[in-house]
Amino acid sequence: MLKLENFDAETFLRDYWQKKPLFIRNPWNEWHNPLEPDELAGLACEDDIESRLVIQADDDWKVEHGPLAESRFSDLGNRHWTLLVQAVDHYVSQVAALIQPFRFIPDWRIDDVMVSYAAEDGGVGPHFDQYDVFLIQGLGKRRWQVGAVCDENSKLISNDQLKLLAEFEALDEWVCEPGDILYIPPGLSHNGVALGQDCMTYSIGFRAPSKTDLLSHWVDEKPADIEDDRYSDPDLEMQENPGEILPKAIDRLHNMVTANLADRDDFAEWFGRYNSAVKYPEVDWAPENPMSTEKLLSEIRAGQALKKNPASRYSFIRHRSNALVLFVDGEMFECAKDVVKLAETICALDEIDDPMNYAKSSNAIALLNLLYNQGSLYLDKK
Ligand code: SIN
Numbered sequence: 001m002l003k004l005e006n007f008d009a010e011t012f013l014r015d016y017w018q019k020k021p022l023f024i025r026n027p028w029n030e031w032h033n034p035l036e037p038d039e040l041a042g043l044a045c046e047d048d049i050e051s052r053l054v055i056q057a058d059d060d061w062k063v064e065h066g067p068l069a070e071s072r073f074s075d076l077g078n079r080h081w082t083l084l085v086q087a088v089d090h091y092v093s094q095v096a097a098l099i100q101p102f103r104f105i106p107d108w109r110i111d112d113v114m115v116s117y118a119a120e121d122g123g124v125g126p127h128f129d130q131y132d133v134f135l136i137q138g139l140g141k142r143r144w145q146v147g148a149v150c151d152e153n154s155k156l157i158s159n160d161q162l163k164l165l166a167e168f169e170a171l172d173e174w175v176c177e178p179g180d181i182l183y184i185p186p187g188l189s190h191n192g193v194a195l196g197q198d199c200m201t202y203s204i205g206f207r208a209p210s211k212t213d214l215l216s217h218w219v220d221e222k223p224a225d226i227e228d229d230r231y232s233d234p235d236l237e238m239q240e241n242p243g244e245i246l247p248k249a250i251d252r253l254h255n256m257v258t259a260n261l262a263d264r265d266d267f268a269e270w271f272g273r274y275n276s277a278v279k280y281p282e283v284d285w286a287p288e289n290p291m292s293t294e295k296l297l298s299e300i301r302a303g304q305a306l307k308k309n310p311a312s313r314y315s316f317i318r319h320r321s322n323a324l325v326l327f328v329d330g331e332m333f334e335c336a337k338d339v340v341k342l343a344e345t346i347c348a349l350d351e352i353d354d355p356m357n358y359a360k361s362s363n364a365i366a367l368l369n370l371l372y373n374q375g376s377l378y379l380d381k382k
């Protein structure tokens with residue numbers, strides 16, 4: 001398993017996380033670039049995979065969205081362009097393995113691993129992101145500069161596709177070599193430029209829901225489960241000015257809107273499902289033929305391991321006595337008794353080496369079966 005040597009996660013969380021950038025000189029025991037440039041180019045040609053090509057020409061930035069034609073790479077030249085591919089961790093297990101050392105940050109905050117390949121001087125220009133990111137240099141060299149903290153009022157250059165800062169002054173800089181890591185907190189402006197050819201960077205990206213995201217998604221999804229009710233005022237009394245909406249009416253109306261939102265347990269269940277929804281719902285990972293519980297049992301009895309689909313999102317909450325609610329890819333599973341241990345294990349590990357140890361009750365087997373049939377688990381050799 002990949003590990004960061006001489007890196008103290010507690011100190012990092014206390015002093016740097018969401019506060020200031022940190023450059024970490026190659027903390028890996030031995031660094032191997034987990035993906036070849038031509039494999040990345042291959043992914044950018046796939047229909048279901050989100051990719052972008054950013055080309056800089058005479059101070060103008062152009063973006064082309066994937067899927068790209070294979071022939072596109074031959075006429076790009078050898079300077080001033082970069083290819084960016086999202087969620088490579090969903091497709092390449094060695095790239096998914098890069099997330100492991102950063103799991104001192106909870107899984108529900110993780111977004112994906114974006115991989116970039118840049119020709120000499122290539123980059124996406126000075127910008128800031130809404131989210132925390134660990135930028136791991138995979139291959140070649142990149143000069144990273146960081147500047148001021150920005151927000152929605154920061155001036156941008158006019159470009160339809162890229163949000164590039166009109167003003168960027170470097171306050172610090174590092175040259176990242178293979179294995180080096182740069183942590184950048186949300187809002188901090190940064191600019192990475194490839195020094196030489198074959199520069200590959202792996203961005204472990206995080207996510208944090210915004211207040212408007214939470215509210216608008218809640219309002220979109222929840223009312224369907226809520227029993228509808230209409231304002232009523234059987235106690236209506238005469239009022240002095242018919243134009244006034246009396247405080248008592250406002251209280252009732254406000255309560256109609258907030259009562260459901262104020263139910264913390266209900267909110268927790270909704271949030272778990274919402275947050276665990278897959279990043280790319282158009283990609284169907286479910287097996288072509290659903291498997292019966294008997295067949296699944298015989299497969300795991302025969303020694304197969306169950307592995308988590310790297311594109312799947314797993315999390316859980318503990319609530320309502322000693323039960324646990326598991327969320328996987330937008331679905332919710334109430335777990336009790338032995339299934340609690342199973343759910344905790346699935347969430348903590350990438351694979352269940354010996355599923356027979358957990359598949360002891362019919363409820364546990366049923367859960368594994370559901371997860372298998374929705375494409376969140378798959379069978380593989382140990
Ligand atoms: C890159 O890998 O070139 C861009 C990553 C970033 O700046 O967020």
Ligand code: CO
Nearest residue numbers: 127128129190
């Ligand atoms: Co960035």
